Amino acid sequence: MPRNLDMVALRSFVAVAETGGVTRAAGFLNLTQSAVSMQLKRLEESMNLSLFERAGRGVALTAAGEQLLSYARRMLRLNDEIYARLTAQEFEGEVVLGVPHDVIYPAIPLVLQKFAADFPRVRVQLLSSFTRRLVSQFSRGEADVILTTESELREGGETLAERPLVWLGAPGGEAWKQRPLRLAYEQECIFRLGVQERLDRDGVEWEMAVSSNSSRTIEATVSADLAVHTMIEGTEPRHFERIQHGGALPELWPVKVNMYASDQGGPPVAALADMLRQAYLAG
Template identity: 60%
Template sequence: MPRNLDLTALRSFVTVADAGGVTRAAGLLHLTQSAVSMQLKRLEEGLGLSLLDRSARQIALTGEGEQLLSYARRMLALNDEAVGRLTASDYEGEITLGVPHDIVPFYIPKVLKRFAADFPRMRVNFLSSNTRALLGQFDRGEVDMIVTTEEGVSPGGETLAEVPLVWVGAPGGRAWKDRPLPIAFETQCIFRPSVQRRLDAAGIPWTMRVETGSTRTVEATVSADLAIHAMLSGFWVQGTEPVDHGGALPDLKTYCINLYRGPTGLGEVEEALAGYLREAYGALMQAPAQQRPSRSIAAIG
């Protein structure tokens, strides 16, 4: 007789694999750690296979676990699509979401795709700008929900992740050795003032290589090794890489990726979108910086 896989257990298995551990996965699933562990145990016993290698400090997948993970993702995606299309028809309307340029790729497309599958009659008006502009639009009630990059979090906000800034430059570049240090930032970049303060405190003279509001101009300047820039770890664009300065440049601040929600009146729909954003950027905290995807599309600031 054919055996059936438990989708609930599969969802826990996938979340553990993505989060890198049971504790973090339990928080994302809103379950106790013991409940997640029990689901994994039942899944392994049902298949008669070891799916997780628990011998190391951090849980890793066995060969069988890696194979199951691929199937599990497809099964859950199909399940979520079916449930969303069959049960979410009562939700109809629109919600406006704003996200800074530099944290859009790789994470937001997956969030929007999942939201569209679960709420097919809801429309997301998506806009991308810099954090300062988004905060202003949110305060004026022009945006329902925003994600920001800030040094802290204001009242009413929720921190999704904390990510350090790193120096980036052209691959194999030498601009970081020049003095005054040539740097390139958009005029409204939220990182610009704190970077300048860190350089001043370290006694490193600097010069702003370009004055621009264009992300493309900054990217081209850095890629040409005419200046260096600072970006959230793991979010550097194609044509740039972290600068291996060996301590010659000061360490930079850690920034918060925050979520702000206004009174949309959409209830479950708004909470679902917030949850998808929470999971997307929460998973970022678990991934080593070198494993985070860099962006191939310019979106600095």
């Protein structure tokens, strides 16, 4: 007799796999942690498989979990497509979302996926740029919603999260011990001048190893242990490592992830703003 997979449990499974934990997935799905945990347990029991392994503070997929994830994504996409195409479509058009490149992960892909399911006829144009540029574009009406990374909140904005700025280098790297300290930053990085001022204040000699507006260039230089960089805690790529400097480098400051949303975009813009809000509350 054929057996049916629980689509609700599959959605929770995919959310946990993509966010790396039950807490973030629960916030994104607007469910309690216990509800998500129960759905995962029910899914594992129905298939008689172990799908997750504990990995420190998060979770990691087993081999069976990795295989199921591929199928589950396809099933959910098809489910959402069927539902969207066969029900009333009220909204069409385009929404422009601006996000600094260093805070795209992990929240933005999940938000885009959920928005596409809820508003299949509304296209999201994603602008990945620097905070100063995004603020200018928003003020000119060229973006409907933007996220920024700032020390303060501007008028009309909303702070979604506040996290510390941290020093980053290559895994097991030694570049942070060198003097002058070699820095790698994008030319328009909003943290650059503040970091240099902190180093000057603490009497730490520094020099610019790389000054480029290519984030890939910065990542390559830092991961090769040729310089250090700073990013918001939790947004660093896997090939970076947080520097445990023991006071050899200045303490940095907390950074706000702010959101600014137009009040002229109608329900799609309001829904996108709410999804971003929920994603950061979950994180």
